[in-house]
Amino acid sequence: MDFTIRKKLPHIAESIYPVMTALAIKHNAINLAQGFPGYGVDEELMQLVNKYMLLGKNQYAPMMGVPELRSHLADKMEELYGYVYDPNTEICVTAGATQGIFTAVSTIIHKGDEVIIIDPAFESYEPVIKFNGGKVKRSPLKPVTFEIDWEDIQSKITKKTRMLIVNTPQNPTGKVFTIEDIQKLRKIVANTNIIILSDEVYEHIVFDGNKHESIAKYPDLAERSFIVYSLGKTYHITGWRMGYVCAPKELMKEFVCAHQYQVYSVPTPLQYAISEYILKKEKYLELPQFFQEKRDFFLKCIEGSKFIPAPCSGSYFQLLNYSAITQENDVDFAKRLTVENKVASIPISLFYENKRQDNMLRFCFAKDLEDLERGAEKLHAF
CATH class of the missing domain: 3.40.640.10 (Type I PLP-dependent aspartate aminotransferase-like (Major domain))
Structure with a gap:
C-alpha cells in the first residue's frame, strides 16, 4: 500500500551518530565518534x-x-x-x-x-x-x-x-x-x-x-x-x-x-x-580526575600531528582543527578519515544552524587508553 506521509520535521535530516557508527563498524574503525564509554560497567x-x-x-x-x-x-x-x-x-x-x-x-x-x-x-x-x-x-x-x-x-x-x-x-x-x-x-x-x-x-x-x-x-x-x-x-x-x-x-x-x-x-x-x-559518592566525585587524565593522554598522543586541539574545559569531547591537512568540508573529511584511516569522529558543522565550516571534528575520549593511543596514531598519518 502506498502511504503519503506529511512529515512533521521535513527539514530535519537523519542524525549523524548512527551514520558514523555504522561506517565505523563497516570499516572496522576505532569509534571515537559517538559519545559512549569504551570500557566496562562496574561489576x-x-x-x-x-x-x-x-x-x-x-x-x-x-x-x-x-x-x-x-x-x-x-x-x-x-x-x-x-x-x-x-x-x-x-x-x-x-x-x-x-x-x-x-x-x-x-x-x-x-x-x-x-x-x-x-x-x-x-x-x-x-x-x-x-x-x-x-x-x-x-x-x-x-x-x-x-x-x-x-x-x-x-x-x-x-x-x-x-x-x-x-x-x-x-x-x-x-x-x-x-x-x-x-x-x-x-x-x-x-x-x-x-x-x-x-x-x-x-x-x-x-x-x-x-x-x-x-x-x-x-x-x-x-x-x-x-x-x-x-x-x-x-x-x-x-x-x-x-x-x-x-x-x-x-x-x-x-x-x-x-x-x-x-x-x-x-x-x-x-x-x-x-x-x-x-x-x-566517590563514583561521581572522582570523575573530573578520571576524565581529565583521559583528555590529557589523548592530547599528549596527538602532539606533533597536524591536528590542532581547541580549548576543552568539560565534557568528554575534544575538538580538533584539521585546517593544516585539508580544506574539504568536515562531513567528507570525517567519512574519509573513517574509511581510509580507520578512526571515526563527528563533523561539528552539523551542530550549527547554517552548517558552518570551522574545519573541526569532534572526538570522544571516553575510551580505553589503548583505543585513544591507537586512534591518535592513525591521526599522525597526515
Whole structure:
C-alpha cells in the first residue's frame, strides 16, 4: 500500500551518530565518534541490578521514579548545589536525558513560541522545538574561544521568547559556564517569564580546576528552570537510558503530565540498583580526575600531528582543527578519515544552524587508553 506521509520535521535530516557508527563498524574503525564509554560497567552495579530483579522488583515503578532514588537524588542536589528539591514533587526519573529534554520542551512550548539556543548546539534541541510548533533562534558562540555572546542573546529576546536552553559543560565545544556567565544569565531573564532548560548531563566532567556552575546553585534561576541530568553519563551506562529532571513543583506538575504518556516509568530494577549505588559518592566525585587524565593522554598522543586541539574545559569531547591537512568540508573529511584511516569522529558543522565550516571534528575520549593511543596514531598519518 502506498502511504503519503506529511512529515512533521521535513527539514530535519537523519542524525549523524548512527551514520558514523555504522561506517565505523563497516570499516572496522576505532569509534571515537559517538559519545559512549569504551570500557566496562562496574561489576558491583550490574550485580545490584541482578539483586533487585531476584528480589522481585520487576513491575512498573512509580511514575516519577522509585522513592528511594528520588530521595537520594534530592540529597545529592542539596549537598552539591545547595538547592532543596522535594523528592516527591520536584524530581522525576526519565528514560535518559534526551527524553527529559523532549518532555520539558513539550511541556512549555506551543505554536509560535520562540526558543533561544546557543550555536553550535546538541542536535536534539531544534527538532523537539519544531515538533512542538516553536521557532528556534540561535545565538552563536564567539569563534575560537567559544565564549557566550550574552549581548547577542539579549538582542534576540522578544515578547514571544518562552524558553532559553543552556548547556554546561557544552556539547560539542566543551565550554563550561563561569560565574560571570551565570550573572549575565540572571540579569537577562530577570523580570521575564522565560523558562530555562539547563542541560547539565556532563556536570561531573570538568577539568583544570573549573567548577560546575549548576543553575541549581542560584535560587532565582532554579525557580524558573528544568534541569536535566544523565545517570548514563555519570555511571558509564548510556545503554540503560536513565536520567532525571529537577524543577519547581509548578513546572514539574506539568512535566509529569507529558511524561506519563511518553514513557510512564523507567525500568524498576535499574532504578533500585542506582538508588543503592549512588550512595558511593566517590563514583561521581572522582570523575573530573578520571576524565581529565583521559583528555590529557589523548592530547599528549596527538602532539606533533597536524591536528590542532581547541580549548576543552568539560565534557568528554575534544575538538580538533584539521585546517593544516585539508580544506574539504568536515562531513567528507570525517567519512574519509573513517574509511581510509580507520578512526571515526563527528563533523561539528552539523551542530550549527547554517552548517558552518570551522574545519573541526569532534572526538570522544571516553575510551580505553589503548583505543585513544591507537586512534591518535592513525591521526599522525597526515
